[in-house]
Amino acid sequence: MRKANIHHVAARAGVSTKTVSRVVNNEPFVRDSTRERVLRAVKALNYRPNPSARRLAGQRSFLIGLLYDNPDKFDNPDSSYIVNIQQGVLRACEQHGYDLVIHPCDYRDSTLLASIEALLDHSRLDGLILSPPLSDLDELITALVDGGRQRRAVPVARISPGSKRSFADAVFTDDRGTCAEMTLHLANLGHERIAFIQGHPDHKALVKRYEGYRDGLRAAGLPFHADLVKLGDNSFQSGEACARRLLLGDSPPGAIFACNDEMAAGVIAVAHRLGLHLPDELSVAGFDDAAHAKAIYPALTTVRQPVQAMAECVTGMLIDRMHGRPPVNARQEIPSTLIVRESTGPAPRRTDASPVAVRRATTATDR
Amino acid sequence: MRKANIHHVAARAGVSTKTVSRVVNNEPFVRDSTRERVLRAVKALNYRPNPSARRLAGQRSFLIGLLYDNPDKFDNPDSSYIVNIQQGVLRACEQHGYDLVIHPCDYRDSTLLASIEALLDHSRLDGLILSPPLSDLDELITALVDGGRQRRAVPVARISPGSKRSFADAVFTDDRGTCAEMTLHLANLGHERIAFIQGHPDHKALVKRYEGYRDGLRAAGLPFHADLVKLGDNSFQSGEACARRLLLGDSPPGAIFACNDEMAAGVIAVAHRLGLHLPDELSVAGFDDAAHAKAIYPALTTVRQPVQAMAECVTGMLIDRMHGRPPVNARQEIPSTLIVRESTGPAPRRTDASPVAVRRATTATDR
DNA sequence: ATGAAAGCGCTAACAC
DNA sequence: GTGTTAGCGCTTTCAT
Numbered sequence: 001m002r003k004a005n006i007h008h009v010a011a012r013a014g015v016s017t018k019t020v021s022r023v024v025n026n027e028p029f030v031r032d033s034t035r036e037r038v039l040r041a042v043k044a045l046n047y048r049p050n051p052s053a054r055r056l057a058g059q060r061s062f063l064i065g066l067l068y069d070n071p072d073k074f075d076n077p078d079s080s081y082i083v084n085i086q087q088g089v090l091r092a093c094e095q096h097g098y099d100l101v102i103h104p105c106d107y108r109d110s111t112l113l114a115s116i117e118a119l120l121d122h123s124r125l126d127g128l129i130l131s132p133p134l135s136d137l138d139e140l141i142t143a144l145v146d147g148g149r150q151r152r153a154v155p156v157a158r159i160s161p162g163s164k165r166s167f168a169d170a171v172f173t174d175d176r177g178t179c180a181e182m183t184l185h186l187a188n189l190g191h192e193r194i195a196f197i198q199g200h201p202d203h204k205a206l207v208k209r210y211e212g213y214r215d216g217l218r219a220a221g222l223p224f225h226a227d228l229v230k231l232g233d234n235s236f237q238s239g240e241a242c243a244r245r246l247l248l249g250d251s252p253p254g255a256i257f258a259c260n261d262e263m264a265a266g267v268i269a270v271a272h273r274l275g276l277h278l279p280d281e282l283s284v285a286g287f288d289d290a291a292h293a294k295a296i297y298p299a300l301t302t303v304r305q306p307v308q309a310m311a312e313c314v315t316g317m318l319i320d321r322m323h324g325r326p327p328v329n330a331r332q333e334i335p336s337t338l339i340v341r342e343s344t345g346p347a348p349r350r351t352d353a354s355p356v357a358v359r360r361a362t363t364a365t366d367r
Numbered sequence: 368m369r370k371a372n373i374h375h376v377a378a379r380a381g382v383s384t385k386t387v388s389r390v391v392n393n394e395p396f397v398r399d400s401t402r403e404r405v406l407r408a409v410k411a412l413n414y415r416p417n418p419s420a421r422r423l424a425g426q427r428s429f430l431i432g433l434l435y436d437n438p439d440k441f442d443n444p445d446s447s448y449i450v451n452i453q454q455g456v457l458r459a460c461e462q463h464g465y466d467l468v469i470h471p472c473d474y475r476d477s478t479l480l481a482s483i484e485a486l487l488d489h490s491r492l493d494g495l496i497l498s499p500p501l502s503d504l505d506e507l508i509t510a511l512v513d514g515g516r517q518r519r520a521v522p523v524a525r526i527s528p529g530s531k532r533s534f535a536d537a538v539f540t541d542d543r544g545t546c547a548e549m550t551l552h553l554a555n556l557g558h559e560r561i562a563f564i565q566g567h568p569d570h571k572a573l574v575k576r577y578e579g580y581r582d583g584l585r586a587a588g589l590p591f592h593a594d595l596v597k598l599g600d601n602s603f604q605s606g607e608a609c610a611r612r613l614l615l616g617d618s619p620p621g622a623i624f625a626c627n628d629e630m631a632a633g634v635i636a637v638a639h640r641l642g643l644h645l646p647d648e649l650s651v652a653g654f655d656d657a658a659h660a661k662a663i664y665p666a667l668t669t670v671r672q673p674v675q676a677m678a679e680c681v682t683g684m685l686i687d688r689m690h691g692r693p694p695v696n697a698r699q700e701i702p703s704t705l706i707v708r709e710s711t712g713p714a715p716r717r718t719d720a721s722p723v724a725v726r727r728a729t730t731a732t733d734r
Numbered sequence: 735a736t737g738a739a740a741g742c743g744c745t746a747a748c749a750c
Numbered sequence: 751g752t753g754t755t756a757g758c759g760c761t762t763t764c765a766t
Contacts, residue, residue, distance in 0.1 A: 003488070005743055016753045021745060029751055048489060052422035053743035056758050061419075071450045072675070077658050083438045083446040087471065099490070102469060104454065121370070122415060123466070236662045265662040272664040291444050292659030295603045295632040297639040308439070372759055383737045388761060396735055420759035423742050 004045035013041040024049055051099065061124040064089070064098050064318065067116065068131040069107045075200065075235040077262055080291040081307060085131055085159065088311025096319050101125060107134050107202070113143055117151060127155040127318045129311075130168075135161040136204040141168055157318035159310060162204015164331055169321060171314040173305050173336045175205050176212035179259070181338055182285055182303060183216020186255045190347035191283060195228040195253035197242045197263050203234065209259040209287060228253055232263045239266020247274055247282075254283065254347045261286035261293050261302055268296060268343065279345030289339055298342035305336045371412035380408040391416055418466065428491040431456070431465050431685065434483065435498045436474045442567065442602040444629055447658040448674060452498055452526065455678025463686050468492060474501050474569070480510055484518060494522040494685045496678075502528040503571040508535055524685035526677060529571015531698055536688060538681040540672050540703045542572050543579035546626070548705055549652055549670060550583025553622045557714035558650060562595040562620035564609045564630050570601065576626040576654060595620055599630045606633020614641055614649075621649065621714050628653035628660050628669055635663060635710065646712030656706055665709035672703045 006024075010017045015038060022030050023038040030038075041047070055061045066089050071079045086102065093100050101123050105115060119125070128144060130137075135158035145168055147153030156168040164170070186194050196213045199206030210229075217224050230245055232238035239258055243266060246253055258264035264286030268278065276282045278298050286293060289304035313334060317327045373391075377384045382405060389397050390405040397405075408414070422428045433456050438446045453469065460467045468490050472482060486492070495511060497504075502525035512535055514520035525537040553561050563580045566573030577596075584591050597612055599605035606625055610633060613620055625631035631653030635645065643649045645665050653660060656671035680701060684694045 006745095007743080017744080018746095018754080019752060022752085025745090031751060034751080050423070050743050051489065052419040052428075052491075053758090054745070055419035056417070056423055056760085057743075057745040058758085059745090070454075071447075072454055077447075077662075079447040079450040079658060080438075080444075083449055086469065087437075087439055090469075090471065099468070101466070102453070102457075104457065122418065124419075262662065265659070269662070269664040269666075291446060292632070292662055295444075295629065295636070295659055296663050297636040299636075374759080384760080385737060385762090386735085389736085392761090398735060401735080417759050420742090421761070423744085424759075424761040425742085426761090 004047045005050065006047075008045055009038065009041045009047045012045060013038045055124065060322075061126050062098050063101055063123055063125050064093055064315065065101045065103055065119060065123065065125040065128045066131070067103050067105060067128060067134050069133060070104045073106075075233050075238075077235065078260070078288060078290045081288065082131070084307040085311040088308035088313075089129060089315045091308075092312045092315035092319070096316075098126070098319065105134075107137065112137075113140055116140075116144070120151065120154060125154065127157070127322050129157050129159065129314060129318060130161075131159045132161070132205055133200075133203045135159055135170070136163070136202065138163075138165070138167060155318060155321045157314045157321070159314050160205045162207055166330065169314070169317045169327060169330045171310045171317070171332045171334060173310065173334050175208040175336075176215065178303050178336045178338065179209045179212025179257075179287070180216035180219060181212075182257060182287070182301075183213050184220055185301075185338060185340065186257060186283060186285065186344060187216065187220035187222055189255075189283065189344060191253075191255040192222060192347070193225070193228060193251065193253040193255070194222065195230070195246050195256045197239060197256065197258040197267070198229060198231045199259045199263070200233045206234075206259050213257060213259075232258070232266075234260055234262060236262050236266040236269075239263030240270050241266075243267040243270035247271070247276075255285070255344070256282065257285045259287050261288045261290040261300060264300055264302070264343075265292065265296055268298075268300070279343055281348060283344040283347075285344055293339075294341070301341045301344040302339050303336050304339050306334050310334050371414045372417065373414075375412055376405065376408045376414045379412060380405045422491065428493050429465050430468055430490055430492050431460060431682065432468045432470055432486060432490065432492040432495045433498070434470050434472060434495060434501050436500060437471045440473075442600050442605075444602065445627070445655060445657045448655065449498070451674040452678040455675035455680075456496060456682045458675070459679045459682035459686070463683075465493070465686065472501075474504065479504075480507055483507075483511070487518065487521060492521065494524070494689050496524050496526065496681060496685060497528075498526045499528070499572055500567075500570045502526055502537070503530070503569065505530075505532070505534060522685060522688045524681045524688070526681050527572045527672075529574055533697065536681070536684045536694060536697045538677045538684065538699045538701060540677065540701050542575040542703075543582065545670050545703045545705065546576040546579025546624075546654070547583035547586060548579075549624060549654070549668075550580050551587055552668075552705060552707065553624065553650060553652065553711060554583065554587035554589055556622075556650065556711060558620075558622040559589060559714070560592070560595060560618065560620040560622070561589065562597070562613050562623045564606060564623065564625040564634070565596060565598045566626045566630070567600045573601075573626050580624060580626075599625070599633075601627055601629060603629050603633045603636075606630030607637050608633075610634040610637035614638070614643075622652070622711070623649065624652045626654050628655045628657040628667060631667055631669070631710075632659065632663055635665075635667070646710055648715060650711040650714075652711055660706075661708070668708045668711040669706050670703050671706050673701050677701050 006017045010020045071082045158170040230242035232242050267284050286300050286302040289302045293300040293302050373384045377387045438449045523535040597609035623634050634651050653667050653669040656669045660667040660669050
């Protein structure tokens with residue numbers, strides 16, 4: 001007994017194959033009683049339409065593409081982020097009967113659009129999901145949703161783009177507000193000199209985080225000092241470099257807020273090398289709740305984004321859009337939460353000499 | 368101008384569509400001159416066969432499935448491993464004109480085989496790649512390669528299975544030998560009490576690592592002490608728990624070798640809490656060179672497996688097998704390398720009182 | 735070594 | 751509402 005096809009179902013239900021097709025694709029204009037009869041036959045024969053056949057015959061492929069920047073680049077180390085996005089997208093795909101095509105690529109490659117068009121061409125994707133920093137490539141997105149040359153337009157949905165301009169549907173978290181919250185958390189612990197480590201400017205969401213830091217300072221009534229802000233590139237190494245410049249400077253900060261966990265880990269490593277005790281002598285905060293946030297010492301205070309939920313949500317939006325049902329809200333926001341662990345604590349009581357400076361004089365282990 | 372199909376190519380080359388098909392699929396019995404003429408037409412028209420059409424018409428799907436244990440489980444935290452495997456498999460797929468279907472699943476789920484068969488049924492995969500711990504599920508693999516009920520057999524290839532029995536092709540690294548090497552590294556630093564933290568027994572490769580530890584002790588002429596071996600479950604938390612039992616015991620070790628980086632990170636966190644200075648008072652080693660190995664302090668001495676290369680290799684083997692070319696060697700071994708960083712160092716000179724014991728008496732920060 | 739015809743399983747367009 | 755016909759782009763089988 002071979003696998004059932006549409007003809008077997010049609011025969012068993014006593015209808016034409018076209019009617020089976022209508023039922024399977026949820027098309028209107030089928031009498032309810034007929035629909036039920038067909039569905040019974042589908043269930044009885046355990047019928048599942050052949051994806052290749054429907055791709056070949058129809059205009060739709062039931063395929064969604066997930067694009068992300070190559071996760072094995074040195075400044076792109078948080079593979080748990082990608083994996084969580086995959087998990088969320090897969091879950092939504094499964095629910096809606098879609099299959100997934102993953103496509104790691106290089107967002108800085110000049111042939112990026114061409115390589116995506118080749119993929120579109122080859123796999124005939126029905127829709128595309130862009131994760132950061134690809135979700136910020138406005139010209140790319142415009143090219144895709146407009147359709148170029150002999151290619152038809154593709155529906156696109158974005159995860160965490162930095163701008164809310166209306167190129168395509170998007171799911172967000174409030175990077176800015178949450179960073180203000182984190183800054184306030186540090187201020188409430190008594191910190192007055194709170195430093196910030198910025199991320200790579202290509203990641204527009206990270207710019208939002210910097211804005212949130214400034215909001216937080218303002219809300220806490222704390223002055224902004226430009227020398228307390230350093231620019232990293234998201235990598236651990238850049239976190240280390242920024243930390244050294246901050247901690248070995250003239251008046252080191254009592255708290256450092258790095259805009260991702262990787263750089264925060266770099267800060268912590270440097271603090272250890274300088275012999276600083278955390279959080280007594282220095283508070284450190286990150287953002288992302290990356291896999292290693294709990295695995296470093298002291299466990300990192302950070303922000304957890306509901307990445308899987310965001311991915312599932314954006315996939316649902318994309319599928320709705322593909323089905324001609326524009327989402328009620330093209331900008332879905334999902335809240336993040338502050339996770340306070342061990343790396344942040346009360347500011348040290350003021351003493352004559354800064355403990356950092358004292359310690360620094362006696363320490364030579366830093367390279 | 369629409370996309371070229373096989374008829375356009377046939378017309379331009381002045382041959383039948385069947386001949387184009389022969390050329391595109393590298394079938395024999397085509398005169399060289401004809402083949403060249405067809406290839407020229409293919410190139411001129413930028414022809415790429417429609418995957419859905421060839422799946423529908425032929426027996427092959429040009430699709431490979433990659434199975435792995437759900438990466439969001441608490442004791443399965445190393446998503447960089449999965450992502451690297453994906454990258455390697457994707458590269459090989461691209462080279463050979465295959466597409467990839469990723470399938471995270473639960474290796475302990477009783478419906479695992481059924482869910483894989485559903486996938487096989489739906490996507491008509493030509494072959495399957497199993498990553499650990501799925502690569503150790505011998506009954507599952509036997510069921511797949513034998514083919515059950517109305518399903519035909521599927522070629523399977525395994526990444527890092529614990530046993531080299533001949534269920535299916537496999538790619539390995541020398542877990543045992545490399546762990547012996549690491550143990551010797553510690554012994555050569557002067558350590559005599561070297562503890563080992565075992566992993567979850569479902570991961571058979573981790574059992575090999577334990578055997579390597581014992582080999583290493585033997586090679587170094589060091590006695591084996593059962594109380595220096597603790598059983599973890601691969602998670603950071605279990606690493607912490609084992610570390611506490613080891614370090615708070617009667618005669619604590621001078622070095623701890625955890626069989627993965629996650630548990631090693633747990634050991635390091637506990638050491639920090641106990642106020643131990645690493646590596647002066649305790650050496651810690653891990654295995655995997657996970658993403659965070661460089662991001663913790665002190666940077667972790669560990670073992671780097673060439674995960675991407677292994678994934679690429681195993682995919683090549685699988686494709687060869689699918690094409691009826693059994694690999695020359697069904698068990699490919701790829702070497703791993705010891706990465707010595709900062710977490711291991713010379714054993715402390717013997718003193719009357721163990722520094723650990725001294726420090727422990729004055730430390731109350733451990734919870 | 736090459737080609738003609740049939741058909742994979744489905745949907746599109748149109749008829750009824 | 752439902753069925754008929756044609757065809758998506760390829761591979762198969764079998765002829766020559």
